[in-house]
Amino acid sequence: MEAFIDIVLFGFLILTAIAIMRLRNLFAVVMLSGVFSLLSAGLFVVMDAVDVAFTEAAVGAGISTVLMLGTMAMTSREEKPPVHNRLFSFAIAVVVGAALIYGTTDMPPFGAADTPVHQHVGPDYIERTPKEIGVPNIVTAVLASYRGFDTLGEVAVIFTAGIAVIVLLHGRTRPARSADARKKGKDA
Amino acid sequence: MFDDFSSSYIIQHYNYWMVIVLMMIGLYIVVSRGNLVKKIVGLNLFQTAVFMLYISMGKIIGGTAPILTGNPDEVYSNPLPHVLILTAIVVGVATTALGLALIVRIRERYGTIEEDEIADIEQEIDRRESA
Amino acid sequence: MHHHLILRVVSKMLIPPILLYALYVQFHGDFGPGGGFQAGVIFAVAFILYGIVFSLDHLRRAVPPHVVRRFVALGLLIYAGVGVANLLLGGNFLDYSTLAHDPKHGQHYGIILVELGVGITVAAVMISIFFAFASRPPTIKDTDW
Known part of the structure; x- marks a missing residue:
């Protein structure tokens, strides 16, 4: 199902x-x-x-x-209608996709419990969370406590991106850049 | 490598293949389209496909969401990919907003958001400057 | 959007439950799915909905942009502040066990505080970004859509 x-x-x-x-x-x-x-x-x-x-x-x-x-x-x-060579773009996508699919042939079966992903830290977090943290949601425990430093970095990224957007879109609109406007500025 | 090729092999891997198809549609949009907003949408498609790939690897068939139920025999899917992707999604929207803000500024400066028209204007300016 | 009566009435009814749900997601995140990231986004959505359906001026009166910008930094400061508090209490950076006598309780306090910081920053950043985009003059008119 x-x-x-x-x-x-x-x-x-x-x-x-x-x-x-x-x-x-x-x-x-x-x-x-x-x-x-x-x-x-x-x-x-x-x-x-x-x-x-x-x-x-x-x-x-x-x-x-x-x-x-x-x-x-x-x-x-x-x-507007695309001007790029569609065949070339399509070839890029096909070649990259084929390479990735070739890579998946060595991957463990989907949903198997004995893959390398499930051998190291994952089960360790599941085992230690009830004993050390005591919150039922393991994702929250890992996010905020075990990987707290990582999350601090992520919040800093969001902070920086927010500041960047404010700086970019703050203030009044500048006149459009065109060849004529630039020429005029140079002459003046 | 193909010695275990059978219908079960397809069942075991179709998930990854579907994800790769989605990823390549995203890549195709980014490479082939000149409109900057469309490019951002393509990037988002690609990004979501990568998220799916990560979450696929964390799934255990017969397992449940990693929220403790109190039953000692319960099998939980791997919580680590979930944590990584959860933060990646929110960081992703923050960076998308940054990209969109850049597009708005590009439109204000050049009057267009089509890649080739921006390149034409740039060339025109260079030509006049060197003349 | 002055003519959309149904939208205005429905959003007026929806905004308080959205805010309440955001707070539930924020503080119930350690028991069920949820946490600071989701709660911050949902909290911001309530304000963005208000800004879209009513007007940007209404939203500016409800949450002035310069106040929101303070909150962008406040959330990150709360997060880092918890780490510094742990250092001062004799533990490692972001080792919440020092926050209470019982390490488990300390962890729980730490998680709630840190998630609060995440929620504040995410909500404030999303509202600020909306302000930044919506304050620019649109080139496409409302009726052209």
Whole structure:
């Protein structure tokens, strides 16, 4: 049953991604990217990552969409037809994809319990959390306590990105840069 | 490598392959489209696919979400990928916002968000300066 | 968006539960799914919804941008401050066991404080980013969508 839900969700995800690729109306593209985030949140729930699904649903489907719509309101609604060589781009994607799929042939089976991923720190956290931290949600325990320093760094990144956006978009609008404007400035 | 190739092999790996297909659609959008907003959407697609790859590796079939239930025989999926990806998602939206802010500034300076038109304007300026 | 009566009424009813839910996610994060990152985003969404449906001026009156900017730094300072407090109490940086006599209780206090710091910074950054984007004059008119 889980595998069935998995395949259906992946099917929808790929369809949404293809629609994003083909559409040129940016409003539709932004809305579909919100749909994509919500579907991937569903997939994360199927794969037991409830905290991740929660974050993805709130961030991807909520905040990202609002920000992209805000950007669109200040830029344009339509994408112009692509000028790049499509065949070349397609070849790049196919070659990289083939290399990655070749890499997965050596990967352990999906969902197996005896893979290297599940041998070291993971089970250790699960075992030690009830004894040392005493909170039921292991993800929170690892996030805030065992890997507290890491999370401090992440919060610093968010802080820096926020400051950067404020600095970039603060103040009045400068005149558009065009060859004429630049020339005039030089003459003056 | 292919000695164990069978239908069960496909069942065991289709998850990774689907993720890679999504990742490549994202890559294709980034490489082939000239519109900067579309490029950011493509990057987001790629990013989400990477998140899925990580979460796939942490999943144990028959396991449950890593929230202690009190049952000593319970099998939990690996919490470590969840922690890494959870923070990555929020950092991802912060950096996406930064990218979008840059796009807004580019549009204000150049009047367009199409890559080739920006390059044309830059070339025009260079040509006039050297003349 | 002055003409959207239904949107205005529905969002007015939705905003308080959204804020309350954000607080639940924030302080219940150690028992169920949730935590500072999610709670911060949900908290910010309530304000962003208010800003979109009513107007940016209404939102500026509710949360002045310069106050929000203080909170951006405050959250990070709370987080780092917990670490420094641990150092002063004789432990390692971010070793919460020193915060109480029982190490387990100390860990619990530490996690709640740190998550609070994360939540404040994330919420403030998201609201600031929304302010930054929404304050610029749009080139596409409301009616053109």
